[in-house]
Amino acid sequence: MDSIQIDGGIPLQGQVRIQGSKNAALPVMAATVLINGRCLIENCPKITDVFQMQTLLESIGCRTWWEGHSLRIDATDVYDYRMPREAVKSMRSSISLLGPLLARNGEVFLYQPGGCVIGERPIDIHIHAMECLGVDFEEEEHYIHGTAARLTGANIFLKFPSVGATENAIMASVLAEGDTYIYPAAREPEIVALCDFLRRAGAIIEGDGTELILVKGVKTLHEACFRIPPDRIVAGTYITGCMLAGGSVFLGDAPVAQMAEVIKAAESMGVTFQDNSEGIFVQAPERLKTAGHIITGVYPGFPTDMQSMFLAAMCVADGKGILTEQIFENRFHVVDELRRMGARIDLRGDSAYTDGVLTLTGTDVHAEELRGGAALVMAGLGATGHTVVTGCEYICRGYENICRDLRELGARVYSI
Numbered sequence: 559m560d561s562i563q564i565d566g567g568i569p570l571q572g573q574v575r576i577q578g579s580k581n582a583a584l585p586v587m588a589a590t591v592l593i594n595g596r597c598l599i600e601n602c603p604k605i606t607d608v609f610q611m612q613t614l615l616e617s618i619g620c621r622t623w624w625e626g627h628s629l630r631i632d633a634t635d636v637y638d639y640r641m642p643r644e645a646v647k648s649m650r651s652s653i654s655l656l657g658p659l660l661a662r663n664g665e666v667f668l669y670q671p672g673g674c675v676i677g678e679r680p681i682d683i684h685i686h687a688m689e690c691l692g693v694d695f696e697e698e699e700h701y702i703h704g705t706a707a708r709l710t711g712a713n714i715f716l717k718f719p720s721v722g723a724t725e726n727a728i729m730a731s732v733l734a735e736g737d738t739y740i741y742p743a744a745r746e747p748e749i750v751a752l753c754d755f756l757r758r759a760g761a762i763i764e765g766d767g768t769e770l771i772l773v774k775g776v777k778t779l780h781e782a783c784f785r786i787p788p789d790r791i792v793a794g795t796y797i798t799g800c801m802l803a804g805g806s807v808f809l810g811d812a813p814v815a816q817m818a819e820v821i822k823a824a825e826s827m828g829v830t831f832q833d834n835s836e837g838i839f840v841q842a843p844e845r846l847k848t849a850g851h852i853i854t855g856v857y858p859g860f861p862t863d864m865q866s867m868f869l870a871a872m873c874v875a876d877g878k879g880i881l882t883e884q885i886f887e888n889r890f891h892v893v894d895e896l897r898r899m900g901a902r903i904d905l906r907g908d909s910a911y912t913d914g915v916l917t918l919t920g921t922d923v924h925a926e927e928l929r930g931g932a933a934l935v936m937a938g939l940g941a942t943g944h945t946v947v948t949g950c951e952y953i954c955r956g957y958e959n960i961c962r963d964l965r966e967l968g969a970r971v972y973s974i
């Protein structure tokens with residue numbers, strides 16, 4: 559899918575089921591490398607990031623196959639600790655294999671990962687966590703070579719609670735000798751999902767979801783089955799779709815408990831919610847109010863992955879607003895494109911200052927990254943006339959079928 563066309567201005571009405579979480583699925587897939595056998599990952603989203611991780615796993619000797627939305631991974635014959643350069647360069651999440659490969663093989667060759675334009679995205683915290691566990695690294699021209707005769711439990715202090723580094727520290731320490739404390743650990747729900755999977759496989763982990771995680775090393779892990787929880791960012795995306803287009807929608811399986819800050823911000827803009835055991839009902843107001851000041855932060859703060867969608871919503875809210883990005887240093891790529899749709903945004907440092915207009919105007923815009931691309935589609939839902947979003951291969955990295963989902967909500971959205 560190259561482009562998406564949106565015929566805007568139609569209030570949403572309907573219901574859609576939220577897909578499995580990308581950010582939970584990727585580390586769980588990587589963690590199967592720790593297990594000498596077969597695992598079953600249910601409710602796994604069929605998105606390009608997952609397909610790329612599948613390719614990476616196959617390149618090191620795993621066998622993988624789909625059964626509907628269940629992905630089976632057999633890591634019995636992992637034989638390689640080098641990942642193909644192209645796969646690594648195109649996907650940041652390849653870094654998730656650092657911990658598992660070191661735990662499994664005691665050695666890893668890793669090309670500097672790529673993936674996104676949203677910032678520098680260094681890997682120093684990952685490297686530091688591995689070094690604490692006894693890994694020696696040598697930096698060659700384009701790749702990093704890590705070796706460890708054995709991994710030993712340690713106290714790992716992270717200079718920032720990085721999600722990926724916390725995941726790598728957990729995955730490397732589950733098979734280490736002795737206890738590992740990780741502090742301050744990321745508290746994102748995806749960390750808890752990874753630990754739930756590993757506990758099913760026999761790992762001993764305590765404190766996930768808090769800033770102090772204890773991993774008690776075990777000798778081996780065994781085969782396990784795990785269901786990927788629903789994607790809180792996809793649910794949040796469709797909430798902003800409803801905010802921009804107006805109307806009311808029901809989001810089946812939305813992980814409401816993980817979305818407190820997003821729901822709070824939307825409520826401050828006039829959205830009303832009603833949740834039950836099956837999902838959440840979203841009702842947009844006639845006109846959005848400004849949210850005032852939204853600041854992204856680590857979980858349970860406002861998610862950086864929702865920033866560009868709320869920026870789009872703030873552009874049509876009544877009044878002035880500010881969005882401050884605290885996690886990634888270069889995450890305002892969508893600003894120029896929103897301006898082309900008539901948005902009034904002033905960008906200063908790490909903050910975007912909005913002055914809401916009544917409506918955006920459809921035009922041709924280009925996605926430069928995953929969540930920014932989704933934000934442009936949401937903006938198109940509320941814009942007058944046609945919006946064409948190009949660069950949609952980024953959107954496919956995280957949304958299984960955004961056009962199908964939005965059509966279920968009554969939108970006129972087509973891939974072209």
Ligand code: UD1
Nearest residue numbers: 581651679680681682683684720721722723862863885886
């Ligand atoms: C994960 C999510 C991503 C989300 C982000 C923050 C996945 C696959 N991706 O990304 O969608 O936006 O969490 O919630 O789960 N940093 C360093 N050194 C490091 C690692 C990170 O300086 O070694 C910095 C990053 O540049 C960034 C900040 O820490 O500024 C947060 O990054 P991190 O929490 O690691 O995010 P990811 O795991 O890459």
